[in-house]
């Protein structure tokens with residue numbers, strides 16, 4: 001059946017985001033960088049204690065935002081909540097991107113940046129990591145100075161490469177891009193320990209995003225935060241759908257902020273497990289890239305797709321990143337607990353024979 005009203009031109013031309021396939025429950029989910037151990041007991045208690053009234057009336061944000069701002073070390077007027085970073089990115093794109101105006105991306109990176117850029121018909125300037133997965137800093141600085149893109153979406157650490165830019169590099173980017181809104185997406189901050197959030201006081205062109213989906217384990221509830229100067233935050237609040245973050249997500253996020261111990265222990269567990277997997281892959285002769293996040297990017301080459309299929313049959317899900325590199329074999333592996341990682345390592349040792357040189 002044809003559409004009675006045609007889709008917008010930009011929408012028709014778009015590449016669609018591939019969400020995770022359904023039916024992942026009960027498997028070892030090492031494919032979408034989620035927390036694999038579940039949220040803190042304090043989160044479950046906060047959800048169980050939600051008063052019926054809280055569920056029946058529309059959510060209120062200011063008191064919660066003030067506590068979250070305290071948790072993130074900024075002032076209440078410098079933070080607002082969103083329905084995950086995905087929603088935060090949409091607000092930013094709605095506010096600052098424009099049809100036919102430049103927007104900068106360094107690919108491969110988080111797919112939703114291009115999704116929103118395309119949705120708005122922005123003119124995307126795409127730079128790429130080189131063959132050794134080095135960030136093209138000089139070209140980025142040149143484009144920022146010459147083209148003055150409206151927006152630059154930058155994940156730090158980046159997904160799927162896992163690399164982390166040093167704060168001094170981000171400073172150079174912010175200084176070269178004084179006419180650009182530089183969005184530093186710190187979805188994996190808890191794992192990297194590196195943030196530029198305090199710099200919102202110094203750089204009016206900086207927006208930082210944070211999420212409770214990864215280390216805190218609230219991906220199913222959807223809670224993200226935008227951090228920037230008060231003027232930017234006031235504008236983004238006006239753009240947000242009035243009740244896009246629900247009461248359960250707020251209660252859960254506040255429970256994490258009040259008792260972050262479980263999350264911090266999980267981060268230490270993942271960091272130890274990441275080291276074990278990196279060493280195991282190297283032993284098996286699989287090229288793997290250093291990562292500051294809760295995942296590793298590995299290159300299994302031609303035999304990658306069949307390995308993935310065999311692991312899947314054994315209930316272990318990894319993410320094929322062929323679409324990022326134009327050839328099969330690139331795989332992103334989410335790091336879970338040490339026990340989960342050792343299970344994966346045992347399966348890899350059973351299924352994978354190193355190529356003969």
Ligand SMILES: Cc1ncc(COP(=O)(O)O)c(C=O)c1O
Pocket residue numbers: 032033083084085086087110155158159185187210211212213219223224
């Ligand atoms: C860099 C990056 N930003 C944002 C997100 C999405 O976060 P959220 O669940 O808060 O929408 C992801 C998820 O994979 C990500 O890798």
